[in-house]
Amino acid sequence: MPLSTWGSMGYMTEQKSAPQGAARPAPPKGKILVLGGGIVGVTTAYSLLCRGFDVTLIERNSDVAEATSRANAGLVSVGGSQPWNAPNVPLTVLKTLGRADSPYLFRLRAFPAVIPWGLRFLMHCRTATYDRSCRASAELVTYSLDRFGALVDREGLRFDRQQNGVLKYFQDAGALAADHRSTAKLADAGLDFRQLSRDETVALEPTLAPQADRIAGGLYFPKDESGDASAFAKALAERCRALGATILTNTTISAIESSNGRISAVMTDRGALTADHYVLCAGPAAALLARPLGLNLPIYPAKGYSVTIETNGSIALPKVPFLDWGRKVCVTRFGNRIRATGYAEFGGYDLSLTPSRIQTLHRSLIELFPALEGATSIHEWAGLRPITPDGLPILGQSPIENLFLNVGHGPQGWGLSAGCAAILADVITGRSPDVPIGSFAYSRNH
Known part of the structure; x- marks a missing residue:
C-alpha cells in the first residue's frame, strides 16, 4: 500500500487567561503542515489557524473528509x-x-x-x-462535546x-x-x-x-x-481557507524525511513541503507514515x-x-x-x-x-x-521534536475532534491543556 494520507480553538477565541502575575505569551508564529484531511485533520487545522499559525493541510483525496469521515454513523456522542x-x-x-x-x-x-x-x-x-480507559475517554469526549458546540455556534456551520x-x-x-x-x-x-x-x-x-x-x-x-460528518468537515475547510489556510487536495505523501531528530520535509507528488512544525492526522494510514521514522504507532x-x-x-x-x-x-x-x-x-x-x-x-x-x-x-x-489497543487516541508530542500526533481515534473521530484539536494547539503553544493528556501520550505504548 503506498504511503499516503487518508480521510479518515483558536487563539482569537480560545486563548486562555494567564495566571495572575504571569507574563502572557506572545502570539505564536510559524508554519505548520497538517498531514491528513479527514475530520480530525480539518479540525486541527482550524484550531491552529485560530492560534495564529500559518497552516497548510494536505490530503490524498480530491476533497477533505472523503475516506473515514465520508459516510460514517455521524455521531458526536458521549454515549459511544x-x-x-x-x-x-x-x-x-x-x-x-x-x-x-x-x-x-x-x-x-x-x-x-x-x-x-x-x-x-x-x-x-x-x-x-x-475501566481506566473508559474514564479517560469519557472525560475527553465530554470536553470535546463542549468545544464542538462552541465551534459550531461560532462558525454557524x-x-x-x-x-x-x-x-x-x-x-x-x-x-x-x-x-x-x-x-x-x-x-x-x-x-x-x-x-x-x-x-x-x-x-x-x-x-x-x-x-x-x-x-x-x-x-x-x-x-x-448527530449530523453529516463529511459536510461538517467540508464546511469547516471552507472556513479554514477564509482564515488563510492552504489546503492541498490530490496530494500523495511518498516519504517523511528527518534529520537530527527533526522532520525536515514531507515528500509529495507536488514536491517537498516544509514547515516549522508537523502534525500527523492521517487516520488509519498514520502507522504506515510513522514507521519509517522509527515511530511505532499501535494503530x-x-x-x-x-x-x-x-x-x-x-x-x-x-x-x-x-x-x-x-x-x-x-x-x-x-x-x-x-x-x-x-x-x-x-x-x-x-x-x-x-x-x-x-x-x-x-x-x-x-x-x-x-x-x-x-x-x-x-x-x-x-x-x-x-x-488502538486501549481504545484511546494518541495525542501530543512525538519523540521527534517538531512532529505532533493526533491519531488513533477509532470510531470516535468526530466526537473527539474538537477537543483533541484544542488540546494539541495547547501543547504546541506551550499551554496547559484543560484535560490531562497522560492517558493519550505516545509514551504510554512504549
Whole structure:
C-alpha cells in the first residue's frame, strides 16, 4: 500500500487567561503542515489557524473528509465513548468466530500482521484497564462535546445537525443492566445519561413502536448530537481557507524525511513541503507514515460499513439516532436520508464491500422501517477506523521534536475532534491543556 494520507480553538477565541502575575505569551508564529484531511485533520487545522499559525493541510483525496469521515454513523456522542476492548469482547469474538454476521470479523489476510496488535488489545480487556480507559475517554469526549458546540455556534456551520441526543436500546434485560452498570461508573466523569423503560424508549422515539415487544429498555444520552460528518468537515475547510489556510487536495505523501531528530520535509507528488512544525492526522494510514521514522504507532484499521437510503420525505424517519444493541447496528437520520452503520472487520487496508455485510445492514433498515422496501436511491460504503489497543487516541508530542500526533481515534473521530484539536494547539503553544493528556501520550505504548 503506498504511503499516503487518508480521510479518515483558536487563539482569537480560545486563548486562555494567564495566571495572575504571569507574563502572557506572545502570539505564536510559524508554519505548520497538517498531514491528513479527514475530520480530525480539518479540525486541527482550524484550531491552529485560530492560534495564529500559518497552516497548510494536505490530503490524498480530491476533497477533505472523503475516506473515514465520508459516510460514517455521524455521531458526536458521549454515549459511544467506551472503548471496544470491554472484558466480554474476547468471549464474544470466540462465540461468533467464523460467522458471517459476527460483529467482529478477522480476515485471513489480516494475519500475521494483526497478531501483535491483537495481543495488546486483549491485555487491555482486563476490567481494571478497561475501566481506566473508559474514564479517560469519557472525560475527553465530554470536553470535546463542549468545544464542538462552541465551534459550531461560532462558525454557524450547516451539516444536518440534530441536537436530539442518542438512544441505545436493548432486547435483553441482562444486557441493559450490564451496560447501565458500566455507564453509571462514568457519571462523575461528566457522562450524562438516564435509563428508560420500554414505554419510555418508544415515547422518546415513536418510530420504534412496531419493535416495542422486543425492547427491554434503553439508555438515553441527552447531550449527544448527530449530523453529516463529511459536510461538517467540508464546511469547516471552507472556513479554514477564509482564515488563510492552504489546503492541498490530490496530494500523495511518498516519504517523511528527518534529520537530527527533526522532520525536515514531507515528500509529495507536488514536491517537498516544509514547515516549522508537523502534525500527523492521517487516520488509519498514520502507522504506515510513522514507521519509517522509527515511530511505532499501535494503530490497526477496522473496517466499518454503512448503507444510506434517500427517501422522498413521505416516510416517518427517527428524530433520535439510535443503536440497536441486538442487531449491533446504529441508525442515523440526515434530513431525508436514513443510514445504518455497523461491524468491525479486521482485514488490513482493504476497502472492498462484502455483500453479506451490506445486505445485513440493508435488511436491518427494512425490518425497522418497512416503508423503505423498494427504495432505489441506496449508497453503500466502507471506511477504516484507526483503532488502538486501549481504545484511546494518541495525542501530543512525538519523540521527534517538531512532529505532533493526533491519531488513533477509532470510531470516535468526530466526537473527539474538537477537543483533541484544542488540546494539541495547547501543547504546541506551550499551554496547559484543560484535560490531562497522560492517558493519550505516545509514551504510554512504549
